[in-house]
Amino acid sequence: MTIPFVDLKANSPEVRQEISSAVQQAIDDGQYILGDQVAAFEQAFAGFCGGRHGVGMGNGTEALHLALRGLGIGPGDEVITAANTFVATALAIAYCGAKPVLVDCGPSDYLINVDLIEQAITPKTKAIVPVHLYGQPADMVSILEIAAKYDLPVVQDACQAHGAMIGDRPIASFGTAACYSFYPSKNLGAYGDGGMVVTNCDTLAERIRMLRNYGQRAKNKYEMLGFNSRLDTLQAAILSVKLRYLAEGNEQRRAAAEHYREVLSDQADLVLPYERPGVTHVYHLYVVQHPKRDELAARLQAEGVQCGIHYPTPIHEIAPFQSCRTVPDGAPVATRLAGRILSLPMYPGLSDASIDQVANVIDQSSPVAIAG
Ligand SMILES: Cc1ncc(COP(=O)(O)O)c(C=O)c1O
Structure with missing residues (x-):
């Protein structure tokens, strides 16, 4: 599916x-x-x-x-x-x-x-x-x-x-x-x-x-x-x-994020989204980190799970902005994250069964499996 x-x-x-x-x-x-x-x-x-x-x-x-x-x-x-x-x-x-x-x-x-x-x-x-x-x-x-x-x-x-x-x-x-x-x-x-x-x-x-x-x-x-x-x-x-349906849609996104957390929290190589205390995150995107992001993305795509990268290039590496000042120089955290982040499916109505299927593919894509 x-x-x-x-x-x-x-x-x-x-x-x-x-x-x-x-x-x-x-x-x-x-x-x-x-x-x-x-x-x-x-x-x-x-x-x-x-x-x-x-x-x-x-x-x-x-x-x-x-x-x-x-x-x-x-x-x-x-x-x-x-x-x-x-x-x-x-x-x-x-x-x-x-x-x-x-x-x-x-x-x-x-x-x-x-x-x-x-x-x-x-x-x-x-x-x-x-x-x-x-x-x-x-x-x-x-x-x-x-x-x-x-x-x-x-x-x-x-x-x-x-x-x-x-x-x-x-x-x-x-x-x-x-x-x-x-x-x-x-x-x-x-x-x-x-x-x-x-x-x-x-x-x-x-x-x-x-x-x-x-x-x-x-x-x-x-x-x-x-x-x-x-x-x-x-x-x-x-x-x-x-x-009129936005608040309900946001609740469904938050519930989907919660289910992702339940089924993905034992994946040692995956960094799940961090929610700042005291704020309501509305999960426009559900973004994880993985050390072998491109391999994991390819595996997910091959198994029918569409994903995205938001964003593969930090602003200071995009042509019109290469002369912009970064603080600190080179914005090292943003630069490193650009190679690690992966956006998993997220929308109101995303079913638990679909999330379980995403988790299964990720489970079978441990670094060892990816390297092999
Ligand atoms: C963070 C951010 N800023 C600005 C925009 C620009 O919005 P639009 O595509 O409607 O011009 C978008 C969305 O595309 C966005 O995600």
Whole structure:
């Protein structure tokens, strides 16, 4: 039996019917760009995430880009982020004309190492962009303490962390803004591209609303060099329905992670995900480490278990970012992890039987078996 890496079509017939009705409603309403359905979803999602304002965008990359632009980040500035993230985090910084400064991650939680952030700060530093990688919140309390000391805004890359919490607070209630992606495979995924900035800052929300809509405050009132990056109305209609099932989907992901832990914890060569105390990890991805990652991945694929690598190349080894400063030099933890990490199947509805099957393949792939 093939086990997919994600199952994008797994919605129940009832949910599909609700989505079809919402799409039909949007078509009938005739507001195909922005309008009431986008506004309703912006409000609902921002509320769910702990923010007052939601500004829908074309995708998560643009959410990060326009949040940073909205804060005035520009050429000559430096922005601190993690060395191990999806390339889009660094691209968004570069689109502003600023330079990413890449901080190494912790060896167990894969999140930006907060003990290194101060070493990365220079007079040119204008923002910190922590990434809640794989669905686990970074240490926002420490990051906000450092940010306050140097008077820096904190723009969270929450593209993998819809519904993640720190204590009993959703992550967007921390920091200056949180940026989300609705790429189809995300915990809250559209049927195409989408993104959102969630913020509690009135002026930032206002600026981002203009930035995403050609720089207009009102029709033909241009106040800044703007862009065209709006959340599509049809996607907003779909996402409004799917939002109602997000918390339940996250619970199912957490249950799947728990079952993985039960059946994989005796595998000596496998490092399982570490959950930081006091946070709710929403397991966008279930990432393990293995010393012979490529051999294990090949074995899993051969046995019908689809897996992925997030990400095989740290940012400082990707062509446009090779000149970026790393802290410490070479970001050794992120660099080493890139050769060891493997993402196993993870999605709401992933059955215990499928997880058992993954565990069986891993069990038969001990280093000795792999070497043979
Ligand atoms: C950590 C991270 N940042 C940024 C993005 C960019 O989002 P999008 O693909 O919607 O542009 C993604 C998702 O793809 C992501 O996982």
